[in-house]
Amino acid sequence: MSLIHLRNAEIFCDVVTHNGFSRAAEARQISQPAVSQAVQQLEDHLGVKLIDRSRRPPELTAPGEIFFERVRKWLDEYRDIEDSLQRFKGKVAGRLRVVSIYSVGLLQMAAYVSRFRDVHPDVELKIDYAHPEDVYARVLRDEAELGIVSFPRDGGDISCIEWLRQKMVLVTGPDDPLAAGGAISVKQLSRQPFVAFTSDLTIRRVTDRMLRSHQVAVEVIHQFDNVENVKRAVEIGQGVAILPEDSVQREVRAGQLKAIRFTDLEFERPLGIVHKRNKNLSAAAEKFVELLKSVPESSRRLIEEYED
Numbered sequence: 001m002s003l004i005h006l007r008n009a010e011i012f013c014d015v016v017t018h019n020g021f022s023r024a025a026e027a028r029q030i031s032q033p034a035v036s037q038a039v040q041q042l043e044d045h046l047g048v049k050l051i052d053r054s055r056r057p058p059e060l061t062a063p064g065e066i067f068f069e070r071v072r073k074w075l076d077e078y079r080d081i082e083d084s085l086q087r088f089k090g091k092v093a094g095r096l097r098v099v100s101i102y103s104v105g106l107l108q109m110a111a112y113v114s115r116f117r118d119v120h121p122d123v124e125l126k127i128d129y130a131h132p133e134d135v136y137a138r139v140l141r142d143e144a145e146l147g148i149v150s151f152p153r154d155g156g157d158i159s160c161i162e163w164l165r166q167k168m169v170l171v172t173g174p175d176d177p178l179a180a181g182g183a184i185s186v187k188q189l190s191r192q193p194f195v196a197f198t199s200d201l202t203i204r205r206v207t208d209r210m211l212r213s214h215q216v217a218v219e220v221i222h223q224f225d226n227v228e229n230v231k232r233a234v235e236i237g238q239g240v241a242i243l244p245e246d247s248v249q250r251e252v253r254a255g256q257l258k259a260i261r262f263t264d265l266e267f268e269r270p271l272g273i274v275h276k277r278n279k280n281l282s283a284a285a286e287k288f289v290e291l292l293k294s295v296p297e298s299s300r301r302l303i304e305e306y307e308d
Helices: 003-017 021-028 032-046 062-088 106-119 132-140 202-213 227-235 245-253 283-294 299-307
Strands: 094-101 123-130 146-150 158-172 193-197 219-224 241-244 258-260 268-276
Touching (some): 003 032, 003 062, 094 283, 106 123, 132 146, 146 283, 193 202, 193 241, 227 241, 241 245, 245 258
Parallel strands (some): 094 146, 193 219
Antiparallel strands (some): 146 268, 158 241, 158 268
């Protein structure tokens, strides 16, 4: 297969896995017409229609289904060969796609990504954010090699690498009466206005169970699936929240938020790195995992360096 047809086959697979031309263009960081042209060139070369463009979203034709299944396996093997040769030369290169839950904290991930790109400039790293179930789905569909989730599952076609256990703290505005002292009892949250994660997220369900076990009822004012939005709501005085301590470091240093530990509660959120079972990680993915696991204690310093 010539280089042009190899590239076109990769773009075709992106159209299928991303469920459309525009999403494939966004993932590739090229124009949608360029994606359409690549698929058309591939179809002209093969002499068959691979995608039915009259459908919304576009659907594979019968020949397209055969080609996709065969060429995807071939491309995986080809990338494994390239990766092996790069390892032989002691070089880390290639593409790495990572998808993460929103609530992991955008600043934290931006710091990790920045450090990785500094250390491995030959790797084309792209990170997306998605709902937890979509993280698992995209890993299984080979749209991403690694996924980052909280309360990770390990089983079936998904394998999990333990990463962090984040201490959960009460987060308030700087002038909130609850911020006047040091540590706080969870009982003091009774009937407090509360900014929560949405009910479809595991962290919300676990938090609700924890509060019930302490016979604490809060008044949920707002719900978000994004830790950044939760923080903004607390900043403007809409209520208090229970968040990972790591996720509010910048705002606490700036005096925008207060992070208060509990006197009678050990509450942690586990984070894990998921990938497809029985599929070897690329050298780039292994290095990214190494970076994540090397800084659980020094994540505060990493973020401070990123901000500087």
